[in-house]
Amino acid sequence: MTKQALSDQAAAIAPCDLDQPYYYISYSTREGETVYKTVAGLQAAGANLWIDTEANLIQGDGYNSSIFKALASPKCQGIIFFMSQAAMTSAQCAKELNYLKSTPFLANHGEDVPLILVELEDIDAHDDEKWVEGLLYQTYQDDNLSAAEESRIEKYREKYNPKIDRLTSKYDVAKSILPFLLAQEAGRVPYGSPDPVADLRPLLK
Structure with missing residues (x-):
């Protein structure tokens, strides 16, 4: 798919209704x-979802401010995390999931999201755990974050969430995401599902 076609696909997604309960989409x-x-x-099946498309970003707020407001809102019922090596080693996904232990998030949700x-x-x-400590460890333990990514993580620590550990490699990123998956999984759609939409619908409460 071309970059323009992908952009058009994103633009066609309906904005989230922030006045109603919704699920947050975390992905690469x-x-x-x-x-x-x-x-x-x-x-199309009736789910109310927040994803970082232009229609959902708040004018006047930066990108991170918009996404963390969406996560912290009491209307956020949970997170749908699209698991891949790219997502597990994404500094942005790590910031999103680690935000679940930030003070603003815990104030509205507690720890059971x-x-x-x-x-x-x-x-x-x-x-x-085997996937992270095996394949991802072997593949990414020596794959350091770029200076720009490290800087963004530090700015995130300072402004939004001092509870996040310091991350220097892509494996560190995956390791920081893993505890949330182990502790808070509320169902999953397995790889190769012929109809992930049908599998996801009954999991959205």
């Missing part, structure tokens, strides 16, 4: 085509 833009298609299918997982890769026996 590298899987945008798959994610946008699934989100559009869920919306469900994570619904959508596997975009074949994870053996759905064993997330």
